Amino acid sequence: MRTPITALSLQAENLDAVELPEGARGRVAALRQGMQRTRHLLDQLMALARYEAKPIASEMPQVSLDQTAKEIAADLLPLAAGRGIDLGFEVVEPVVVRCEPAILAILIRNLLDNALRHTPRGGRIDIGVYREDDWAVLQIEDSGPGIPAADLERIFEPFYRGSRPQGEGAGLGLSIVRRIADSLGGEVSLQNMTGHDRSGIRAIIRLPLSTALNQPSIGKQPVPSFDPRFGSTS
Incomplete structure (x- = not known):
């Protein structure tokens, strides 16, 4: 093809x-x-x-979730800057998971692509990578309009673009994210944020830690307020 x-x-x-x-x-x-x-x-x-066929986790290489997230964010930073979107890391800790590097990159890129598509000019996208018990967690928050409650039940279906489709996506990105997370023994969730000072979507991916190479959890640690490679993290 x-x-x-x-x-x-x-x-x-x-x-x-x-x-x-x-x-x-x-x-x-x-x-x-x-x-x-x-x-x-x-x-x-x-x-x-x-990822229709579940891979065997023990046969997959160990890969740094935080480093992969940084690389994908660096690739997308020019696109975000061109739209006036503040893309950066709020929290970042070293965590290792078992996954094919290219597939982990697809998972992260699909989530960030989705956040960029729905974040208006002048908005922000905050990324967090940290350890939570035996999970490696990737969290992405945008400042878009959120997802209608009726769409949350179907948003992970292949080719489903929701009741308010934007852009030219095929409706496969989030479906692929869920398939990858499921195949790795992880989970994915989307939540509408409804605070008085913030709206948008919070996407959370939890993947099993590869404990052999992970350091003990030290809790969430903020990164510096500005990183010249990845942009503002406010």
């Missing part, structure tokens, strides 16, 4: 060197965007298919 999509993309890129009317260039740009969306959908479907 990748081969014809790649071939079409190359042909579309070759048209950049051809003199085309302005209207035709607009149609070529729309074609390229459509192929990018198709390629993204294919990647998501492949990730979903891979």
Whole structure:
């Protein structure tokens, strides 16, 4: 399935060197965007298919959840900055889990992509990575409009985009997050935040700690108020 999509993309890129009317260039740009969306959908479907079968945890490598989260946040920081969104870490502790590194990156990126999609310009996204008993916890809070109560029951279903869909997502991101968490013996939950000074969604992922390499829990420790790599953490 990748081969014809790649071939079409190359042909579309070759048209950049051809003199085309302005209207035709607009149609070529729309074609390229459509192929990018198709390629993204294919990647998501492949990730979903891979985790239909539950992997054996003991056979998976140990990977740092906090370091992977930092890397994904660094990748997305320019996009957040372009939208005026304050993306940063509120809490970060060293924790290790058993998972394929690429799959853990997909889980984190899907959650952050979802938060960025629903956070308005000038909003904020706070990330936390910490240990809680025998769990490694990833927490992401955004300042978007939240999720209608009726959608919370179905939001993890494949292709379900909710009653207020935004952007061009296929409705697979959160479904993949749940499949990955389930396959690792973890859990995922979404909560509407309804404080007087904050609204939005709190996403919490709990994964079993790989205890061999984890240090004793020291409780939540705040990171400095500014980290030049990851942006403000206020």
